[in-house]
Amino acid sequence: MRNGGFQPDNETFLAVLSACASAGDVEEGVKYFELMKNEYSMALGIEHYIGVISVFGEAGHLNEAVEFIENMPIEPTIKIWQAIRGFARIHGDIDLEDHVDELLLEFDPSISSENELRVPTKKKHSTINMIEEKNRVSDYKCINPFKGEGNEKFKGLNGQMREAGYVPDTRYVLHDIDQEAKEQALQYHSERLAIAYGLISTPARTPLRIIKNLRICGDCHNAIKIMSKIVGRELIVRDNKRFHHFKDGKCSCGDYW
Secondary structure (H helix, E strand, C coil): CCCCCCCCCHHHHHHHHHHHHHHCCHHHHHHHHHHHHHCCCCCCCHHHHHHHHHHHHHCCCHHHHHHHHHCCCCCCCHHHHHHHHHHHHHCCCHHHHHHHHHHHHHHCCCHHHHHHHHCCCHHHHCCEEEEEECCEEEEEECCCCCCCHHHHHHHHHHHHHHHCCCCCCHHHCCCCCCHHHHHHHHHCCHHHHHHHHHHHHCCCCCCEEEEECCCCCHHHHHHHHHHHHHHCCCEEEECCCCEEEEECCEECCCCCC
16 A cells, blocks of 8 residues: 555554454554554554554453553543453453453443443353373363372472572462462462373373463463473463463463464
8 A cells, every 4th residue: 555655544554453453463563553653643543542452462462452551641441441351351361350340440330230241250260171191181170279199299399490490470460469479379370280280190201281261371381381391291281372382491382372
């Protein structure tokens, strides 16, 4: 269009942002948004900011979406927070969804009744992992930490991870609790409990395969990379977005998912 001498307008850029969101192309989406601001000096409307949030949200980059909202030159509107809440729900980020719900209630208390009608109780979002063991697939629903040998393996693994340089990324815990409680909450994310269970129920040095019904958070992604190096196993985690093959401290996704 530019090569043909046509001047793109607001609607053109909205269409481009929508295409980038559908393709999961965050880099291109951000590039065109900056082009719109800096080269064409266009007046940005709420719909353009929501377009960029959609680019981040469709790709599962929820932290970047929140950071984008916090740095906007305008005050976020209800529509903007509703957009990020929708993506939090899609990607299974219950902490972020709860946080945005609180913000929405500050805007308009009447949203409470609307929210109760449309959003199922949080218990329905409980995480389920499936572990392949001994030529069969077992459901492993992680609600409370297990006891016995599995718990010892779990504690020992956490200690080894600390020694290997793991630092909990508490940005992924949005509840208003102290730092120590946030770090403990991250330890008990379901995929990490499932891995500890799998380590004692499958032969040593064999690949461990886990299927997760929600998206893996950034802290767990980093933690499992370190785990794979410590235990000397390939840890394969299938979340609701893609396969992650963790081996020797690296992931097949290249830290993009």
